[in-house]
Amino acid sequence: MRSRIQAAEMAHLLLSVSTVNKHKPWIETSYHGVITENTDVVLLDPPLVALDKDAPIPYAGEICAFNIHGLEAPFEAVVLNGTSGEGQLRARGLVDCELQKEYTFIIQAHDCGSGPGGMEGKKSHKAVVHIQVNDVNEFAPVFREPQYRAAVTEGKIYDSILQVEATDQDCSPQYSQICNYQITTTNTPFAIDRNGNIRNTEKLSFDRQQHYEIQVTAWDCGQKRALQSVPVHIDVKPVCKPGWQGWNKRVDYEPGTGSKQLFPNMHLETCGEPGVGRCWCLSPARHFRREAGSPGQDASLLQVNTDTDRTNNHAHTHSHLGRI
Template sequence: MRFRGNKQFASAVGLVLGLLCAVEAAKVNKHKPWIETTYHGIVTENDDKVILDPPLIALDKDAPLRYAESFEVTLTKEGEICGFRIHGQNVPFEAVVLDKSTGEGVIRAKEKLDCELQKEHTFTIQAYDCGEGPDGANMKKSHKATVHIQVNDINEYSPVFKEKTYKATVIEGKKYDNILKVEAVDADCSFQFSQICSYEIVTPDVPFTIDKDGFIKNTEKLSYGKEHMYKLTVTAYDCGKNRASEDVLVKISIKPTCRTSWQGFNKRTEYEPGTGSLALFPSMHLETCDKAWMCSCLRKWLQR
């Protein structure tokens, strides 16, 4: 019985020694942390949360095995991840460890991001474990991984017209495919929010229409006798449905149709007997639509 008890005691001592050796072996920081080689992230401007693909997780082969619940607290920290380090000049991001034992971390913005100033950021990142030791010599770092982060736009700007006022002149009695074009621009950085999706004539009950590109045309033949000038208020919308910060004024003048006719004579002339001769039409002249044509005809007539 004594031999058997000694054998059990020896086995227990061997188990304890084996566990102690395992613990001591775990204290040796043999391996570097490992992370992915490339990360792609998205962050919305004016926000600090970066969504990474793949997630930021550092692994270390020095992470100890879980022998028993009672032994976990005695195991060394070489396999834990103590931090992430970002490399680059003026990088507006930081990396934070969420859980040292799992190596899980996040990247977040340190300051307000502006897509209009910079749409993308690229930098490198490393993970380092907790095996520093007294002189810091035992700390090991991972390789440097490349991080690409895209800054998503928010629709913070409204369309602005390039001109304060637009003017055009049309001839009465004609329908035009294009009278003039108004144009607005938007300062947002993304294609969606910087594009002008539509224009609108705000003034009601006018014989004009405007298309999505800003071209204005009349919907019916215009009459100088009815209206000499139309004043239209036009606005614009970007593709995020933001309206122009200020509407624009459009003035369209109507020019009467020219007709050749005699001008400068009175339909009624009064004459007093005995006063001598009286010129009936001293200022009468022929008004033509094409003065160049009239001069050409007069020149040919004088050359006969």
């Protein structure tokens, strides 16, 4: 008799259990989240909450788990309160914006079923979760070249002599873009704009200074400065002047030293002028010697004066040999 009563009670219990968990949990259809790189907490909108119409029945009306579908997603969802259905989404490890900026995956809520162990548990519909990784200004700007070099002609003002360029490895436009360049060398006749174009602020003179070296640094749009400045070398070239080059009006010669070349580097500079391709000229004297002199004359130095002129595309050189 007792065994029949126990069997009836068990059948009633199984019947009541099968009819208790009637409803599936409910969650939103989509979520948008933000996580800052190198952290693990995701801020979801709307918050992760699952509701079950079987509440407040134990187990059947409680949330036991949130499952994520997508093994490539480095996230997990945990239940903070099974009764209220509140959950939290977090990263399984630190995420890196430079490796991946966004993630999309599927999430489902599970109720606790008919008792411990989640027997006969029900699942919610699948919801889409989209996560954006916020950047941190980790990287400083780095110049593309270890140094830069350019040449200018004296007496000119240039809009741009050359352009330097720095890059940044951060993933967001705010931190990866270069917002400013600056010349850190003081008292130089140069300026630089936000695009890295260097110009001279005054006319340069070859006679005054033939070479400049300036240091340039860069900032990203998050105001992070380059760890190393870059050197910029600028050479000043003289203005080309057509005519004989490499000669002097005065040459001093000490008697007894033998034959001497007057102007070994002398050449005719045409500067590419039209009509100067052919030049009829008397080649200047390459050597000179001491000639016999008259008694009483100074025999210490022999002075040679050379005059050059150009007339109608003809060059004439006159050498006067002094007597000792």
